[in-house]
Amino acid sequence: MEFSVDKKITIPLRLAGIIAAAVLLSFPVSKYIKEEKFRPAELNNFTAEQIQRAQDKESSFEYRLNALMPLNRNYVFSPLGVKLSLIIAANGTSGWTQKEILSALGYNNMNYANGIYRNTAKENADKLAVSGWINTDKGSALNRVYAHEMNRLYKAEISEVSNFNARGKINKWCEEHTNGLIPYAADKTNFELLITSAVYFDEKWEQEFDGRFTHSGVFTQRDGKPVKTDFMHGEFIARYYEDEDVKILEKRYRDTHYAMYFVLSGDKRVDISKYLEKFDGESSEDMWHEVWADIPKFTINGAYGLVPALETVGIKSAFDKSKDAEQGFCIDEMLQSCIIAIDEEGTVAAAVTETNAELAASPGERVKYFVADTPFAYCLADTKSQEILLLGEFAYIG
Numbered sequence: 001m002e003f004s005v006d007k008k009i010t011i012p013l014r015l016a017g018i019i020a021a022a023v024l025l026s027f028p029v030s031k032y033i034k035e036e037k038f039r040p041a042e043l044n045n046f047t048a049e050q051i052q053r054a055q056d057k058e059s060s061f062e063y064r065l066n067a068l069m070p071l072n073r074n075y076v077f078s079p080l081g082v083k084l085s086l087i088i089a090a091n092g093t094s095g096w097t098q099k100e101i102l103s104a105l106g107y108n109n110m111n112y113a114n115g116i117y118r119n120t121a122k123e124n125a126d127k128l129a130v131s132g133w134i135n136t137d138k139g140s141a142l143n144r145v146y147a148h149e150m151n152r153l154y155k156a157e158i159s160e161v162s163n164f165n166a167r168g169k170i171n172k173w174c175e176e177h178t179n180g181l182i183p184y185a186a187d188k189t190n191f192e193l194l195i196t197s198a199v200y201f202d203e204k205w206e207q208e209f210d211g212r213f214t215h216s217g218v219f220t221q222r223d224g225k226p227v228k229t230d231f232m233h234g235e236f237i238a239r240y241y242e243d244e245d246v247k248i249l250e251k252r253y254r255d256t257h258y259a260m261y262f263v264l265s266g267d268k269r270v271d272i273s274k275y276l277e278k279f280d281g282e283s284s285e286d287m288w289h290e291v292w293a294d295i296p297k298f299t300i301n302g303a304y305g306l307v308p309a310l311e312t313v314g315i316k317s318a319f320d321k322s323k324d325a326e327q328g329f330c331i332d333e334m335l336q337s338c339i340i341a342i343d344e345e346g347t348v349a350a351a352v353t354e355t356n357a358e359l360a361a362s363p364g365e366r367v368k369y370f371v372a373d374t375p376f377a378y379c380l381a382d383t384k385s386q387e388i389l390l391l392g393e394f395a396y397i398g
Contacts (some may be wrong), residue, residue, distance in 0.1 A: 063271035097317040181350035204346035205255035222395040239287040246293035301339035
């Protein structure tokens with residue numbers, strides 16, 4: 001069956017990378033892996049405007065963390081990976097530290113949060129993996145109790161390692177659970193307890209872009225520089241939303257409840273989570289349109305140290321070693337490596353998060369056009385739960 005399109009969408013894309021998730025779509029793996037290791041860069045030196053948005057408690061956690069992503073380059077991160085890692089970490093804390101983590105994520109109760117993410121892990125068992133690594137050179141009985149509780153709640157794979165073999169085993173786990181997209185993790189082995197998580201996603205578009213119509217076009221970067229790049233072109237029947245602030249195209253994957261949402265919002269970063277709600281419910285049936293879309297092909301990777309960003313969002317005590325006795329658990333580092341690639345067939349993406357812890361045509365008027373030839377955001381989301389696996393922005397070529 002062929003469809004003509006009511007909406008034409010062209011999107012400049014910029015991706016963002018966060019904690020503990022790996023997503024992979026069906027592409028040749030060797031096409032994306034770079035020989036050098038992912039080298040985490042700290043997210044810091046935030047502008048006053050970024051900090052103000054990150055501390056807006058009326059906004060979603062996804063929006064607040066996204067507000068702190070880089071302004072001068074493309075990025076990609078996994079909100080689900082970050083939230084899952086923080087919930088797992090929160091189970092090892094108590095008192096104010098636990099309340100602080102839960103408050104930042106929008107929850108009041110540890111059992112309630114565990115219920116949500118335990119169900120998320122269960123429903124996405126084919127895509128989500130969690131592991132706990134206990135360093136026997138430094139670990140304690142308390143570490144083992146905590147790690148095995150995570151196995152009970154989240155089916156986390158629990159392994160004992162030493163300073164000698166930790167890096168090799170963890171790298172192998174990362175490579176296996178991202179299908180080779182992220183074959184390396186951080187280099188440090190001097191940890192007591194390390195929590196890693198990966199989300200694996202391998203799907204194709206429900207309606208693929210026809211490669212015969214891929215064409216060269218001009219993308220205007222955030223710095224105003226016009227750059228030639230390849231645009232995919234497709235004409236689809238798809239859900240599309242538009243108001244005075246945004247244009248959003250939903251692009252579904254075949255035989256799944258996942259979709260990619262491309263968002264054109266000018267230079268403003270919007271709270272995508274709130275817009276996802278519009279695609280759920282009876283009114284969403286009115287969103288189906290004929291859409292003509294032009295979207296750049298792209299590959300983006302990056303690695304981030306997340307502690308400064310999470311502290312800015314409001315999670316401070318979990319990283320404060322002076323409060324070990326009170327909270328029972330201290331996070332030394334939270335790192336994420338992430339990669340995403342989008343082409344005519346589908347999407348490939350992967351992210352690994354490490355939490356290092358110590359205890360303590362002339363279509364007519366009906367057609368919608370979505371032309372991403374200026375910076376745009378995107379997110380890969382579960383259409384049932386509205387959980388965002390990946391969130392990012394595309395604003396620069398190369």
